[in-house]
Amino acid sequence: MPPAVPRPHLRGRHTWTNGEHGYLAELYDRITVPTITTHEPILRKAPDLDDAWWDGLSSALDAIATVPSERVAVRQEYLDRAMPQYLGMAIDTKAPAWTTAHGDLHWANLTGPTLTVLDWEGWGIAPAGYDAALLYCYSLLVPETAAEIRRRLGHILGTAAGRFAELVVVTELLQTTTRGDNLDLEKPLRRRLSELTSGQATD
Numbered sequence: 001m002p003p004a005v006p007r008p009h010l011r012g013r014h015t016w017t018n019g020e021h022g023y024l025a026e027l028y029d030r031i032t033v034p035t036i037t038t039h040e041p042i043l044r045k046a047p048d049l050d051d052a053w054w055d056g057l058s059s060a061l062d063a064i065a066t067v068p069s070e071r072v073a074v075r076q077e078y079l080d081r082a083m084p085q086y087l088g089m090a091i092d093t094k095a096p097a098w099t100t101a102h103g104d105l106h107w108a109n110l111t112g113p114t115l116t117v118l119d120w121e122g123w124g125i126a127p128a129g130y131d132a133a134l135l136y137c138y139s140l141l142v143p144e145t146a147a148e149i150r151r152r153l154g155h156i157l158g159t160a161a162g163r164f165a166e167l168v169v170v171t172e173l174l175q176t177t178t179r180g181d182n183l184d185l186e187k188p189l190r191r192r193l194s195e196l197t198s199g200q201a202t203d
Contacts, residue, residue, distance in 0.1 A: 004063035006056060007117045024121070031118065033111040041106030042185060043139045049112055054152045056115040061131050061156065064123075065099040071124030073103035079127075079168060086174045087167065087193060095127035095168075096161040105131040106138045129165035132156040137169045140188035163196055170196070 001007060008028035015024050036047050079093040102109075103122035110117060132153040139146040149157070156162050170193050177186045 001067060002063040005060045005117060006115050007120060026121070031111060031116050033114050033116060035108050035118065036110050036112045037107040039108075041108050041138050042182065043107045043142050043145055046142050046145045047107075047112055053112060053115050054148070057110075058152055058155075060115070060117060061102075061105075061153070064102055064131070065128065067100045069100045069124055071100075073101050073122055073124035074126040074130060074168065079171075082175060083167065083171045086171045086178075087197075089197065091167070091197075096164055097128035098125050099128045100124065101126035101130040103130070105135050107135070110135075127161065127165045127168050129156045129159065129162035130168060133162065133165035133169040137166065137173055137185070137189065137192070140185060140192065166192065167196055 008031055011027040011029065013024065013026045015022065017023070036049075037043060076093075076095075079095070083091050083093045101123065102117060102120065103124060103126060104119055105117070109119045132149070136146060136149045136153075136157060139149055157166070170189050173182055173185055173189055174193075176182045177189075
């Protein structure tokens with residue numbers, strides 16, 4: 001990853017197999033700055049983050065997107081199957097663009113007040129704007145922070161690709177509600193889905 005991406009230093013990695021299963025272990029530097037949420041990815045109160053933190057996040061996402069990768073974070077086959085099913089409508093499942101993403105960018109993987117991006121096991125190619133869309137959707141219970149994300153990351157979210165990425169994330173999170181997870185997000189996710197599909201989405 002480029003230097004613009006603040007993440008722990010990777011000290012070592014080991015891969016092995018056991019029968020049909022493959023495993024990967026990675027050892028990173030210990031980070032002492034706390035994560036913004038501790039027990040869940042959902043944001044429930046507004047964090048106190050300064051301009052440097054937000055600027056660092058924006059720069060990090062832009063830098064991650066430029067990294068060539070053969071790793072895959074989100075698969076087209078999943079979009080083809082899951083988007084019509086969980087959005088409840090016929091929809092074009094072809095992403096406008098694909099870029100590299102962290103793949104799990106939520107508040108329990110971000111530290112503050114100094115920014116470090118944690119948990120890199122799932123990074124790879126995803127629909128462009130995926131990371132910003134995921135962080136935004138995990139912030140829907142805190143409207144002031146959700147609005148701040150749209151302001152700070154508008155160059156990502158306020159595009160056709162960004163709006164498609166939101167639909168992808170809404171799909172994934174609505175799927176989790178069918179398993180009993182993220183239930184507090186279901187209503188705001190469906191409200192956002194209505195905005196995105198009715199042409200009323202804010203940029």
